[in-house]
Amino acid sequence: MRPLFFIAGVSAVLLAATLLRYSAANVIPVRLYRALVAWSLFLLLWEGTLYLGIFSSMLLASPSVIITKTLFLLEKGYLQANIIATLGRFLAGFSIALVMAVPAGIAFGLFGKAYEWLAPLLNFIRMIPAPALLPFAILVFGIGEGPAVFVIALGSFFPVFLNTVRGVREAERLHIEVIQTMGGNGMDVLRHVIVPSALPTILTGIRIGFGIGWLVLVSAEIVAADSGLGFMIEGARALLETPTVFVGMATICALGLAMDIFLKKIERFFILRRGGDLLTSQSNSTERNKPTICSEGRLWKWS
Amino acid sequence: MMRASVERNTALQRADNFAAGVSAAGTKTIQNGRHVIEIENVSKSFFVYSSNGETVITEKKRFFSRKKPCELVALKDVTLSIDHGEFVSFLGPSGCGKSTLLRILAGFEYPSSGNVKCKGECIQGPHPQRAMVFQSERAVFPWLTVEGNISLGPRLQGTEGEVRKERVAKTIELIELKGFEKAYPKTLSGGMLQRVAVGRAIVNHPELLLMDEPFGALDAQTRNNLQDHVIRIWQSIDQSIVFVTHDIEEAAYLSNRVIVFTARPGRIREVVTINLPHPRERTSPEFLEYRNHLADLIRH
Amino acid sequence: MELRKTIFVLVLLMALGFLTAPLPAAYGGEQVYDQKGGPVDTWNRPMEKEFKVGDVYSPVHFMIGIAVAILVLHLLKFKFPKVVPVVLVRALTSVGILLISWELIVYLHWVRSVLLPPPTTVIAKLQGHWAKHYLQIHILASVQRLFTAFFLAILTGVPLGFLIANFRRFSDYVDPLLNLIRVIPPPAWLPFAILWFGIGNPPAIYIIWLGSFFPILLNTIRGIRNTQQIHIESIVNLGGKRMDVYWRVMLPSAFPTIFTGIRIGFGIGWVCLVTAELVAVDAGLGWMIEDARNLLDTPTVLGGMVVICILGIFFDTILRKTEQSIVRWQ
Numbered sequence: 001m002r003p004l005f006f007i008a009g010v011s012a013v014l015l016a017a018t019l020l021r022y023s024a025a026n027v028i029p030v031r032l033y034r035a036l037v038a039w040s041l042f043l044l045l046w047e048g049t050l051y052l053g054i055f056s057s058m059l060l061a062s063p064s065v066i067i068t069k070t071l072f073l074l075e076k077g078y079l080q081a082n083i084i085a086t087l088g089r090f091l092a093g094f095s096i097a098l099v100m101a102v103p104a105g106i107a108f109g110l111f112g113k114a115y116e117w118l119a120p121l122l123n124f125i126r127m128i129p130a131p132a133l134l135p136f137a138i139l140v141f142g143i144g145e146g147p148a149v150f151v152i153a154l155g156s157f158f159p160v161f162l163n164t165v166r167g168v169r170e171a172e173r174l175h176i177e178v179i180q181t182m183g184g185n186g187m188d189v190l191r192h193v194i195v196p197s198a199l200p201t202i203l204t205g206i207r208i209g210f211g212i213g214w215l216v217l218v219s220a221e222i223v224a225a226d227s228g229l230g231f232m233i234e235g236a237r238a239l240l241e242t243p244t245v246f247v248g249m250a251t252i253c254a255l256g257l258a259m260d261i262f263l264k265k266i267e268r269f270f271i272l273r274r275g276g277d278l279l280t281s282q283s284n285s286t287e288r289n290k291p292t293i294c295s296e297g298r299l300w301k302w303s
Numbered sequence: 304m305m306r307a308s309v310e311r312n313t314a315l316q317r318a319d320n321f322a323a324g325v326s327a328a329g330t331k332t333i334q335n336g337r338h339v340i341e342i343e344n345v346s347k348s349f350f351v352y353s354s355n356g357e358t359v360i361t362e363k364k365r366f367f368s369r370k371k372p373c374e375l376v377a378l379k380d381v382t383l384s385i386d387h388g389e390f391v392s393f394l395g396p397s398g399c400g401k402s403t404l405l406r407i408l409a410g411f412e413y414p415s416s417g418n419v420k421c422k423g424e425c426i427q428g429p430h431p432q433r434a435m436v437f438q439s440e441r442a443v444f445p446w447l448t449v450e451g452n453i454s455l456g457p458r459l460q461g462t463e464g465e466v467r468k469e470r471v472a473k474t475i476e477l478i479e480l481k482g483f484e485k486a487y488p489k490t491l492s493g494g495m496l497q498r499v500a501v502g503r504a505i506v507n508h509p510e511l512l513l514m515d516e517p518f519g520a521l522d523a524q525t526r527n528n529l530q531d532h533v534i535r536i537w538q539s540i541d542q543s544i545v546f547v548t549h550d551i552e553e554a555a556y557l558s559n560r561v562i563v564f565t566a567r568p569g570r571i572r573e574v575v576t577i578n579l580p581h582p583r584e585r586t587s588p589e590f591l592e593y594r595n596h597l598a599d600l601i602r603h
Numbered sequence: 604m605e606l607r608k609t610i611f612v613l614v615l616l617m618a619l620g621f622l623t624a625p626l627p628a629a630y631g632g633e634q635v636y637d638q639k640g641g642p643v644d645t646w647n648r649p650m651e652k653e654f655k656v657g658d659v660y661s662p663v664h665f666m667i668g669i670a671v672a673i674l675v676l677h678l679l680k681f682k683f684p685k686v687v688p689v690v691l692v693r694a695l696t697s698v699g700i701l702l703i704s705w706e707l708i709v710y711l712h713w714v715r716s717v718l719l720p721p722p723t724t725v726i727a728k729l730q731g732h733w734a735k736h737y738l739q740i741h742i743l744a745s746v747q748r749l750f751t752a753f754f755l756a757i758l759t760g761v762p763l764g765f766l767i768a769n770f771r772r773f774s775d776y777v778d779p780l781l782n783l784i785r786v787i788p789p790p791a792w793l794p795f796a797i798l799w800f801g802i803g804n805p806p807a808i809y810i811i812w813l814g815s816f817f818p819i820l821l822n823t824i825r826g827i828r829n830t831q832q833i834h835i836e837s838i839v840n841l842g843g844k845r846m847d848v849y850w851r852v853m854l855p856s857a858f859p860t861i862f863t864g865i866r867i868g869f870g871i872g873w874v875c876l877v878t879a880e881l882v883a884v885d886a887g888l889g890w891m892i893e894d895a896r897n898l899l900d901t902p903t904v905l906g907g908m909v910v911i912c913i914l915g916i917f918f919d920t921i922l923r924k925t926e927q928s929i930v931r932w933q
Contacts, residue, residue: 030775031775034775034776037776038776038777038780039779039780042780059798116693117693117696118697120693120694120697120698121701123916124694124912124916125912127912127915127916128911128915129874129878129911129915131790131877131878131889132892132907132908132911132912133908134881135892135893135896135904136892136896136901136904138896139718139896139899139904140718214788215788215789215790215871215874215875216874217788218788218790218791219790219793219881222790222794223878223881223893229791230790230791233791233794233795234793234794234882237794237795237798240798242798245795245798246795249787249792249795253783253791256786256788257786409840411836411839411840429839431840431841431842434840435836435840437833437836437837439833441831441833442833442836444834444837444852444856445856445933446855446858447932455838455841456841456842459838459841459847460842488932489932489933503841504840507842
């Protein structure tokens with residue numbers, strides 16, 4: 001893609017949006033319009049400085065070059081291979097963490113005494129940042145899949161585990177007693193009270209664990225892998241292939257965003273079905289749904 | 304027609320008001336004719352826009368909106384004046400606009416039409432001379448101690464040093480919270496918190512004390528105590544109090560004059576002057592007569 | 604009062620961060636620190652003979668000693684239940700049992716000591732590093748880097764969050780761009796940062812700053828947006844001006860949320876620090892363990908991990924205590 005095409009395209013979008021905004025204000029909401037303005041000005045500035053040669057193209061790749069490079073890498077199949085390697089590794093590590101953390105969390109949540117004895121030790125281990133285990137993991141497993149999967153599993157284990165324990169321990173005593181008066185045994189209590197009531201907390205833990213796992217994944221791939229997106233950007237950096245670095249970063253960003261949105265959707269679904277409030281899931285949109293006296297969204301209106 | 308009757312009412316009552324004020328409070332003087340607040344033909348309406356689950360209430364019509372808003376008239380043609388040193392209650396069913404009128408007096412909202420004057424000048428925004436006690440005890444700042452909360456007003460006014468200390472100490476004595484100066488609000492009960500809120504309002508010696516259902520959320524016992532408290536405070540300061548409530552007995556027990564509002568849109572239904580000396584007996588026949596009269600007005 | 608205290612604590616911590624800056628951070632072979640303690644190579648690594656299990660401390664004595672210590676602790680707990688805190692007993696017991704079993708599996712030759720050196724070896728190795736000032740150099744390098752980046756994050760995150768929360772127009776323009784940067788995990792910036800700044804402190808500081816910036820920013824925005832309307836009305840009613848609303852209401856009421864953000868940001872910054880040190884610098888604890896890994900020096904790898912963990916707990920405790928002492932009203 002030519003830089004000038006790109007500049008012209010972005011300018012055209014900006015112009016069209018502005019015209020629409022000022023001819024029929026209701027077609028484009030003001031927030032969307034402002035976001036569009038910010039985005040296109042940012043892209044224009046980025047492309048423009050590189051086009052005018054203000055920054056060296058060795059250090060910074062322009063958007064048009066990144067698009068071209070992405071298409072090239074997709075054509076060669078290099079990007080797909082790395083995405084698959086990264087996703088496979090991540091899903092392996094993350095599912096190991098889930099399979100271990102959720103049952104363990106439920107067990108320790110049910111047997112509070114055991115948890116109280118183990119909590120100090122767990123807190124101790126939790127404070128080791130997962131990437132710090134990388135050198136040790138490389139020694140044990142060698143370069144390749146092993147260290148990355150191990151470190152991702154460890155990084156996402158603790159948020160899931162701790163949230164599961166918390167969710168199970170916060171189950172209503174009253175609800176358990178209701179099941180018991182109806183003649184339910186321990187298994188029934190677990191199935192009908194503890195797991196459903198702990199579910200939102202567990203899901204929040206899974207989302208936090210996902211965030212940490214994703215962060216750790218990238219560092220693991222940079223240090224200790226021979227494939228994957230992290231490896232791709234670090235390798236490209238060593239070869240001074242700046243556009244590939246940016247393609248990799250953009251791909252990591254897009255994948256992370258997609259998975260985060262997916263997990264948020266699941267979380268919202270379960271919380272809304274229970275009739276709970278969405279405050280725990282920290283979504284921004286619910287805050288705006290409160291009726292407000294001042295339409296401008298300001299906190300107060302006297303100056 | 305409505306306005307005329309209100310005018311006649313206030314005119315008729317002005318005469319015996321003076322006697323009532325003096326006999327009720329002893330040292331307290333109600334200066335009839337010296338208006339602190341004049342409310343002239345005040346109306347207030349809101350516009351409600353709702354679209355796919357989002358409800359926005361605005362004060363002005365939106366210029367660029369294709370949707371027709373639903374107009375909500377909170378107050379219509381209210382005319383009233385409040386004298387210096389008076390204790391006035393606004394009584395009415397919930398949603399009748401009495402709180403809105405109080406917020407207009409405080410300066411948080413502006414009337415859609417009509418005039419509100421404080422000592423002859425139009426109200427332009429909030430002013431420490433018209434101190435407000437809010438409905439909820441959450442209005443007390445939780446990050447400041449009792450002393451910090453009360454001394455904040457003088458601090459913002461630029462009162463420093465000994466003067467401020469003395470004033471704060473006097474106020475704490477008045478609201479009977481001595482010994483709790485260093486306590487944080489989380490350690491206090493709801494009734495104590497409301498007393499802190501009252502103290503915070505009176506420490507600046509405001510012209511007018513505005514109270515927005517301050518005891519609505521409290522239990523009956525605490526509420527009765529606080530009502531006596533408010534009367535004592537009112538008698539020991541020189542200012543007037545405007546008290547919003549939906550509790551008939553509370554209005555009858557506290558005030559010199561009860562302004563009864565109709566349901567939405569809020570208009571003044573009647574102004575009832577209560578000629579009973581403080582402290583009042585809740586079981587005396589005269590009190591019950593006033594109470595029943597107010598109850599009748601609210602019901603019909 | 605609260606405000607003054609907050610600023611005082613922040614300035615104190617910042618001073619700590621900047622005071623450590625001029626201290627000699629170890630930059631590769633430029634300086635040779637300690638000649639007395641024995642020979643060092645060009646990277647200041649102490650040159651020593653290989654450690655064998657049981658060289659310095661006897662494994663058997665170690666295990667018996669810890670077992671006795673746990674027993675004594677429990678006796679003390681039994682005798683003076685009021686004096687000895689139960690949490691301490693539990694913590695020390697579980698850590699002690701872990702240490703004994705760790706030592707035992709190596710002692711019984713269930714795992715190879717090259718892969719998993721026992722605690723005695725790790726302790727001896729750390730002691731040697733400490734004596735030769737090798738450990739201190741790397742701790743200082745890490746802490747200095749961390750503090751610089753962390754305070755940069757506070758200095759940028761809190762004011763920017765304040766602006767975004769208060770000015771709708773500003774936030775509408777800035778939010779979309781910040782959201783773009785937010786979803787990229789900080790380590791993914793590493794190659795780019797190295798490309799721009801070269802190997803050394805700047806890329807590491809950039810990564811750590813990025814890691815701790817967003818939790819601080821988001822929590823500041825949330826805290827300030829959650830300011831109660833009634834509190835603002837109260838202060839305006841008492842005669843407060845715009846600045847009073849900002850300083851006397853918004854800041855104190857948002858403070859607990861902001862501090863939570865600072866703690867989360869510190870945690871993420873700590874993770875990013877280690878990552879950055881594995882790749883982008885030539886000093887610091889992360890570099891130390893990665894370097895030891897290259898030399899197959901497992902005791903140093905494990906010892907470094909323990910030191911990182913203890914430092915993390917130490918800083919987290921300090922932050923938590925600070926929070927508790929400032930937010931007493933909650």
